[in-house]
Amino acid sequence: MTATLPRPAADEGLRDRVAAVLPVIRDEAATIDDRAVFPAAGLAALRRSGLMGLLVPTSHGGLGGDLSDLVDVAVALAGECMSTAMIWAMHGQQVAALVAHGSERLRAELLPRIARGEVYVASVTSEKGKGGHLLTAQAALRRHDGVLHLERDAPIVTGGEHADGFLITMRDAPDAPPDAVSAVYADRAQLELSASGSWNPLGMRGTHSGALRISGRVGGHQLVGAPGQFRAVAVRTFAPAGHVAWAACWLGAARGALRDVLALLRSPAGRRQFDLGSELLRARLARVRMELDSMAALLAQCLRDLAGDTDPEAVPVQLRLNALKVFTAERSFAAVDLLVELVGLRHGYLRDAPLALERRFRDLRSASLNYANDRLLFANGTLALLDRGVSLAW
The missing domain is CATH 2.40.110.10 (Butyryl-CoA Dehydrogenase, subunit A, domain 2)
Known part of the structure; x- marks a missing residue:
């Protein structure tokens, strides 16, 4: 059994399901941040949409999605609200473990309820x-x-x-x-x-x-999983699903920030305020786009690793999964920091600015602390010593 989930024909309405919840999440984002309250409306919309059962097999009433689908949805949600996206993505991580390692009786009792949106699972x-x-x-x-x-x-x-x-x-x-x-x-x-x-x-x-x-x-x-054997669950399913889910949320938040900055720059008001021919502005945009493309490329490679026949415990796969978490945590924050510099105090630093860069900046500061980067760097240093051939993905 690997970290991947079976993928039948993709749910044709997945984009429609996501599109239906995004306005709710967008409208609630500023309020839940201001008051530090749980996104009740967003979770209710996700329950109604069927997306809580994205990773549940169709045989149990779910959408039969896989980790690539999890990433696609998490990126979209995080473009509007990273808190809501992380809540949903971590639920997906738990569901992945239940699908792959739960007993037959537990799956029969629980998975249909998850698919119906009745059960939100916390870790x-x-x-x-x-x-x-x-x-x-x-x-x-x-x-x-x-x-x-x-x-x-x-x-x-x-x-x-x-x-x-x-x-x-x-x-x-x-x-x-x-x-x-x-x-x-x-x-x-x-x-x-x-x-x-x-x-x-x-x-x-x-x-x-x-x-x-x-x-x-x-x-x-x-x-x-087996008694006392959570390590197998963690290495083969729980940790890989968590790393790609977290990375998708961080990438989605940074992608949403760049999307909104580009919309501002291209608007009539933005064209009056900013010199779009400025070498500094274009260089900063280029660097942010380069950061996003680099994160997306590593995330895509990790998804290929997990979807193929490669052993998820193989040293090169573990190196890339740990690097995905560390690299995306660092570079998503750096990308939004650079966007704040690009648009300046009025649009990037004020709490009530329409771009919400200040909120994204604060949200992404947590990324390196969410399972500390230093711990994963120590592990990867050890793994790098074992990989004497320096195995890379092409």
Whole structure:
């Protein structure tokens, strides 16, 4: 089993589905950023559109999409609101893991509900003391008569207070080592949830990624992957889907920023204010476009890696996936920073400027912190030492 999902005939109405939700997301973006509230209207529109079930196979009522479809939709959503796009894309990451690694019973019970837009799935992987490190866990599962008992403190859960279900990482047993990690799906109705703290960040304010205390009991069939073997789920599906989903959101935000700046420059007002023949202006535009094309090229190569017969655990594939996250996080932020310089204080720095570059700038500052770049660079340094032939994709 690989990180990719089966792809039947593409849903012919996918573009129409996306087009239907974009106005809702666009209209809500400034408000959710200003108030640091969850994008309730945007999520409701996504539920109605069928896009919550994009990665659910058609046999379970979904759209039967794959990671390329996930990227296409995430780029479009992030062009309007990166918070909403990230909420949806991370839901897609959880669904990818459930489709590829959930038990037959769990898939039969859960996937049709996701396809109908009834279940938004949040991720619970962070813990105090270890941060977002995927492959270790502290809180332990307890088993009794086939029932899994869990208690979990998570300092950050994106959209957790609004989720209908959770994919939760746990240490497999009280006597298990920290790297024996199991993933468990839990419905909200099976849990007691207690939110704490506040959510007032610099950017990504609509994700409402506050702390949650979680406790409850779930059936044994709700394990996702083999007991203690979440590493296989993470390496083959969860991490690749996450990297391409995050990169798509960051690229989409930067692409939306360039799109809006170009519209301003080409407008009658823009032609009066800006000298479109300026060498400096054209050089800055060229650099931003070069950044976007470079990010898109690496993202496209990673999608080809995951769609083919290549082992997702192969060193060159892992190098590119980790590089995708780091490179896109850095260069999307740099691209929007350069656009702020290009259009100046009035259009690029003021909070109430129509271009919303200031919001995108703040949102993209989070990208390098969302699973820290330094951690992935350390991993890639180790992998680079193993790849003595310097295997590159052509």
